[in-house]
Amino acid sequence: MTAASGSRRRPGRSGWPPWTRGAAGIVTDGYCRDTAEITAQRTPICSRHRGRTIIPGRIKVVETQTTIACGGTQVSPGDMVGCDDDGVIVVPAEVAQEVATHARAILLADMRARRKHYDALGMKPDSSVDYDAVERYYADL
Secondary structure, eight states, rough: OOOBTBBBBBOOSSSGGGGTOSSEEEEEEEOOHHHHHHHTTTEEEEEEOOOOOOOTOOOOOOOOOOEETTTEEEETTTTTEEEEEEEEEEOOOOGHHHHHHHHHHHHHHHHHHOOOOOHHHHHOOGGGHHHHHHHHHHHOO
């Protein structure tokens, strides 16, 4: 994750590609450029804006493995960060197990309800309503 400093949002870069340093994707409170290339290489990313920002010599690593503010939320090392097309969520490490239990129940209930809608409308089920696959996934953890 990268954070903006001061009142201006600035891009950050602490190693490329990010998964060489243990990351699964990128979340930034700043801009993302080269989005066509990022999409083509299937890099998961969530950014505040898309834009062309080049600030040669101004981007540097200040510190790593420390608590930051990103998008108005405190994020600490060990926190769980999830992202999809709807946004980003940060779950503090100390409550992650409890949140995961509730999230699993909500996900499965939602999938079952949506599956009933699919069936009522005569729609072919897809992976978004395959609650059996999700239950198998959790059983294997």
